[in-house]
Amino acid sequence: MRLLDQLRERIRYLHYSRRTEEAYVHWCRGFIRFHGRRHPATLGAAEIEAYLRWLASERGVAPSTHNQALSALLFLYGKVLQLNLPWLDQIGRPSVRRRIPVVLEPAEVAAVLDGLRGEHRLLARVLYGCGLRLSEALQLRTKDIDFGHRAVVVRGGKGDKDRVVMLPASLQTELRGQLQRAHEVWAADAQAGRAGVEMPHALERKYPRAGLSWAWFWLFPQDHHSTDPRSGVIRRHHLYDQTFQRAFKGAVARAGIAKPATPHTLRHSFATHLLQGGYDIRTVQELLGHSDVATTMIYTHVLNLGGGAVRSPLDGLAGALPASVSIGEGGFAH
Numbered sequence: 001m002r003l004l005d006q007l008r009e010r011i012r013y014l015h016y017s018r019r020t021e022e023a024y025v026h027w028c029r030g031f032i033r034f035h036g037r038r039h040p041a042t043l044g045a046a047e048i049e050a051y052l053r054w055l056a057s058e059r060g061v062a063p064s065t066h067n068q069a070l071s072a073l074l075f076l077y078g079k080v081l082q083l084n085l086p087w088l089d090q091i092g093r094p095s096v097r098r099r100i101p102v103v104l105e106p107a108e109v110a111a112v113l114d115g116l117r118g119e120h121r122l123l124a125r126v127l128y129g130c131g132l133r134l135s136e137a138l139q140l141r142t143k144d145i146d147f148g149h150r151a152v153v154v155r156g157g158k159g160d161k162d163r164v165v166m167l168p169a170s171l172q173t174e175l176r177g178q179l180q181r182a183h184e185v186w187a188a189d190a191q192a193g194r195a196g197v198e199m200p201h202a203l204e205r206k207y208p209r210a211g212l213s214w215a216w217f218w219l220f221p222q223d224h225h226s227t228d229p230r231s232g233v234i235r236r237h238h239l240y241d242q243t244f245q246r247a248f249k250g251a252v253a254r255a256g257i258a259k260p261a262t263p264h265t266l267r268h269s270f271a272t273h274l275l276q277g278g279y280d281i282r283t284v285q286e287l288l289g290h291s292d293v294a295t296t297m298i299y300t301h302v303l304n305l306g307g308g309a310v311r312s313p314l315d316g317l318a319g320a321l322p323a324s325v326s327i328g329e330g331g332f333a334h
Contacts, residue, residue, distance in 0.1 A: 003028075003032075003039070003040070003080070004025055004028065004029060006080050007024065007025060007028055007075075007076060007080050008021060008025060010075075010079050010080050011024060011075075012230070014079070015160070017160075018229075018230070019135070023068055023072065024071075024072040024075055024076075026072075027068065027069040027072035027073065028040075028072050028073065028076050030051075030069075031048070031051050031069075031072075031073060031076075034050075034051050034054065035047055035051070040073075040076060040077065040081065041081055041083070044085075045085075045090070045091060048070075048073055048091060049091060051069075051073075052066060052069060052070060052091075055069055066093075067093050070091065070093060074091075098298055100298070100301055100302060101265070101268040101272075101298060101299070101302065102259050102260055102261055102262075102265050102268060103265065103268050103269050103272045103302050104257070104259065104261060104265055104266075104269045106273065108255065108257055108259075108261075109128055109266070109269055111255035111256075111257070112124065112248070112251045112252055112255050112257065112261070113125060113128070113251075114255075115250070115251030115252075115254045115255055116247060116248070116251045119178070119220060119239065120244055120247045120248070122171075122174050122175075122178055123137060123138075123220060123239070123244055124244075124248065124251075124263070124266060125168075125170075125171060125174070126140075126152075126171065126175075127263060127266040127267060127270075128266040128267075128269060128270055129168040129170070129171055129270070130152050130165045130166065130167070130168070130270070131165060131267050131270035131271060131274075131287050131288055132152075132154065132165070132267065133157070133158065133264065133267060134241055134244065134245075134263045134264065135241065136154050136157050136158075137220070138220055138238045138239055138241060138244075139155075139156070139218075139238060140152070140154075140218070140219040140220070141155075141215065141216050141217065141218065141219060142179060142182060142183075142214060142215060142216075142217050142218075142219055143215040143216065144219070145167065145175055145179065145219065146167065147167070147172060147175075147176075149167075150166060150167045150169070150172075151164050151165070151166065151167050152164070152165050152166070152167050154289065155200075156200055157289050158289065159289075159291065161289055161291075163286065163287075163289045165287050166287070175219075178219060178220070179219070182217060182218065182219060182220075182221055183214065183217075185217075185221050185236070186214055186217045186221075189236060190212065194225065194234075194235065194236065195211070195233050195234065195235040196209070196210070196211025196212035196213075196216070196235065197211050197216060197217055197218055197221075197235060197236060197237075198211065198228060198235065198237070199211045199216065218236070218237075218238040218239075219238075220238050220239040221236050221237075221238060221239070222236055222237045222238060222239055222240065224236075225237075241263075244263065245262070245263060248261075248262070248263050249262075267288070268299070268302075271284050271287075271288055271296070271299045272299050272302045272303065274287070275299055275300065275303060276303060281293060281296055281297065281300070284296055284299070
């Protein structure tokens with residue numbers, strides 16, 4: 001078996017996400033090509049550091065990307081090649097600096113939403129109204145919408161964690177309409193004898209017909225069928241993130257917003273606007289699904305942008321000059 005196939009097999013055995021699989025395969029393939037397709041078992045710390053140094057200096061990758069590439073190589077050596085090498089733990093990682101997130105004002109959020117249409121508009125409203133990551137919203141199943149409890153259940157979020165967030169009252173009518181449209185798609189697939197939707201982990205083997213059920217169908221199904229990259233089965237996937245990202249970028253441009261906003265900006269805006277509304281940091285942490293409150297604390301910095309809690313001394317100069325002092329030509333006081 002080829003090395004990269006062994007890598008994929010090990011990643012799937014450990015239930016890593018598809019995105020992690022794609023990223024790890026990408027960096028390990030790049031590492032092998034960088035060293036003239038030599039087998040990694042013949043390479044060592046010097047070659048790994050040379051590759052990472054090239055990524056940082058020549059490619060200019062961010063520290064987080066640098067760390068991801070290193071994690072991929074450590075996984076390759078430790079989990080696939082199963083080499084217990086002492087130098088693996090000695091390779092340094094760059095420190096990741098926390099950046100102030102981009103946040104839209106409520107009026108800017110409204111302008112962006114107004115520039116979207118159909119499912120894209122509803123998806124953006126879900127992102128902002130529930131504080132979801134784009135991947136979490138796209139992977140919602142019909143059973144995850146609980147109108148009775150006014151809740152949305154996010155399953156297998158970042159870190160494979162589940163959480164419950166609020167279902168905005170203003171979304172209920174739109175979501176019922178979306179469920180009706182999704183049901184029509186599901187019924188057509190069932191009538192045509194199509195394969196069911198993808199199931200998480202081993203549920204497809206444990207409950208082979210669950211993927212055919214309405215409960216597990218996507219809330220935002222794609223309008224066509226595609227080949228599952230892992231199984232090769234032709235089935236219906238959920239909406240593609242790239243399609244929505246392009247639509248969102250266009251809406252931001254049409255709204256005349258100069259900020260580098262992305263779909264994830266709606267999640268940042270959700271958190272910031274909740275804090276501005278007086279909700280405590282722990283509540284926001286739970287809604288966002290953060291393991292550490294320190295991650296959520298970054299939004300408190302956004303609240304202080306522009307000196308929100310501190311008055312600039314410049315604003316205190318108005319009327320500070322005595323009545324006898326006048327400003328003459330050249331800006332000098334007399």
